[in-house]
Amino acid sequence: MKPEIASTNWNELYETGATPWDKGLPTPVLAEVQQRHPDLLKGDVVVPGCGTGSDARWLAAQGCQVTGVDLAPLAIERAQKLDEAQLAQYVQASLFELPASLIEQFDLAWEHTCLCALDPSLRTPYVKGIRDALKPGGTVVGVFFIDPEMDPGETGPPFGITPEELTGLWEEAGFTVQESWVPETGYPGRVGRERVLIAVKGEAKSAVKS
Numbered sequence: 001m002k003p004e005i006a007s008t009n010w011n012e013l014y015e016t017g018a019t020p021w022d023k024g025l026p027t028p029v030l031a032e033v034q035q036r037h038p039d040l041l042k043g044d045v046v047v048p049g050c051g052t053g054s055d056a057r058w059l060a061a062q063g064c065q066v067t068g069v070d071l072a073p074l075a076i077e078r079a080q081k082l083d084e085a086q087l088a089q090y091v092q093a094s095l096f097e098l099p100a101s102l103i104e105q106f107d108l109a110w111e112h113t114c115l116c117a118l119d120p121s122l123r124t125p126y127v128k129g130i131r132d133a134l135k136p137g138g139t140v141v142g143v144f145f146i147d148p149e150m151d152p153g154e155t156g157p158p159f160g161i162t163p164e165e166l167t168g169l170w171e172e173a174g175f176t177v178q179e180s181w182v183p184e185t186g187y188p189g190r191v192g193r194e195r196v197l198i199a200v201k202g203e204a205k206s207a208v209k210s
């Protein structure tokens with residue numbers, strides 16, 4: 001069943017410039033991950049919710065074959081324009097309805113501020129989308145926004161998630177969590193509020209079967 005897409009109109013946010021997440025630079029956490037695991041970021045990589053593609057371009061510049069996927073047509077258009085050297089490819093699609101051409105194509109998924117952008121009710125479909133995109137035994141690596149520091153009564157996006165919920169989300173989907181840590185780097189103001197998680201795709205449990 002197709003999940004309800006949360007009411008956020010992402011394309012409109014790009015149209016009006018209401019995109020505080022878009023720093024125009026890759027997250028510094030990518031370099032930290034690469035330094036810690038020099039052999040991890042390689043092969044065919046999908047970046048779900050890639051936005052204007054800063055992370056996708058960084059990964060492609062390291063030698064990965066990168067496909068950025070985003071729901072918002074304007075994000076994809078800008079990602080393509082910014083990628084003058086055409087290092088990566090960009091596809092306008094929903095993670096919840098991936099085209100057949102993106103199914104089981106990727107060794108690695110790089111997650112950064114896509115999960116936290118989604119209503120918590122969409123977390124299981126989000127994990128299923130990543131599962132579907134990965135080859136058997138593929139790896140998801142992500143920097144997850146644990147603590148968006150909301151004021152009392154304020155709701156997301158971004159939606160925070162506890163470290164325990166984050167691990168449980170992937171394990172419930174049949175991933176084996178290999179490592180998780182609080183990165184020492186990050187965009188200004190985010191250090192200490194994010195968590196990196198590395199997990200490998202295994203057999204799906206009932207909730208996320210294809």
Ligand SMILES: C[S@@+](CC[C@H](N)C(=O)[O-])C[C@H]1O[C@@H](n2cnc3c(N)ncnc32)[C@H](O)[C@@H]1O
Binds near residue numbers: 049072093094117
């Ligand atoms: C908070 S933004 C982060 C963008 C990018 N990762 C960055 O850090 O600049 C969330 C992105 O997820 C995209 N998005 C939301 N729902 C999606 C879905 N179902 N499938 C693919 N992309 C989605 C939005 O269009 C938006 O570009």
